[in-house]
Amino acid sequence: MHKRTAHVNQAELNSISYSSIFEVGDSYAFEPKTYAIAVQKSGRPHQSDEGFDFHQFSLFQKEIDTSKMVSEPSRLSVYQHRPSIHVNRVNIIGVSSSSLVQFGVLHHADCASRIKHIRVLSPQQSVMD
Amino acid sequence: MMNLEVHNWDLQVGDIQITGVSSSSLFLVGDMEEAKLTSYYDTPPDSYIVGSLVPLGGGSRHA
Numbered sequence: 001m002h003k004r005t006a007h008v009n010q011a012e013l014n015s016i017s018y019s020s021i022f023e024v025g026d027s028y029a030f031e032p033k034t035y036a037i038a039v040q041k042s043g044r045p046h047q048s049d050e051g052f053d054f055h056q057f058s059l060f061q062k063e064i065d066t067s068k069m070v071s072e073p074s075r076l077s078v079y080q081h082r083p084s085i086h087v088n089r090v091n092i093i094g095v096s097s098s099s100l101v102q103f104g105v106l107h108h109a110d111c112a113s114r115i116k117h118i119r120v121l122s123p124q125q126s127v128m129d
Numbered sequence: 130m131m132n133l134e135v136h137n138w139d140l141q142v143g144d145i146q147i148t149g150v151s152s153s154s155l156f157l158v159g160d161m162e163e164a165k166l167t168s169y170y171d172t173p174p175d176s177y178i179v180g181s182l183v184p185l186g187g188g189s190r191h192a
Contacts, residue, residue: 034153075131076133078135082139085142109155119173
């Protein structure tokens with residue numbers, strides 16, 4: 001498949017963090033993984049705030065077989081009638097946690113994210129629910 | 130039997146404003162062949178721990 005040239009006049013990215021990428025140009029593959037545990041707990045910091053580990057939670061262990069879910073067209077034909085893509089201005093506030101902003105050609109992406117949020121409630125709070 | 134035929138004509142975009150691109154996400158200006166995206170997400174009320182100051186073993190519910 002013929003790939004078009006990307007033209008971007010102006011780009012402004014306020015912040016890029018946690019293994020993210022801003023790329024101007026072509027690349028072949030992008031295969032990021034994000035694993036995150038976000039714990040919210042009332043009160044002051046305490047020793048028990050630590051000790052959350054990925055292997056304690058099944059969310060980070062289980063594997064779902066995606067091979068049966070992929071349905072590719074048996075015949076795909078793409079016709080590029082124009083050699084380029086034009087974008088005047090791109091403004092992004094934040095790029096975070098193994099993400100990508102790219103102007104150019106990318107062959108394939110295989111992205112995975114696993115995020116677990118935990119609230120630690122005091123006994124009083126759980127009665128209120 | 131799926132037969133997909135795509136014709137890409139002019140693509141001219143003015144301004145793009147994005148607040149955030151996060152958690153193995155992707156913003157691409159250009160062409161690509163294939164994208165496979167998986168996301169596992171768990172958040173309260175399905176996931177909480179009550180009462181214990183110790184993260185494991187003391188909660189009355191622990192998803």
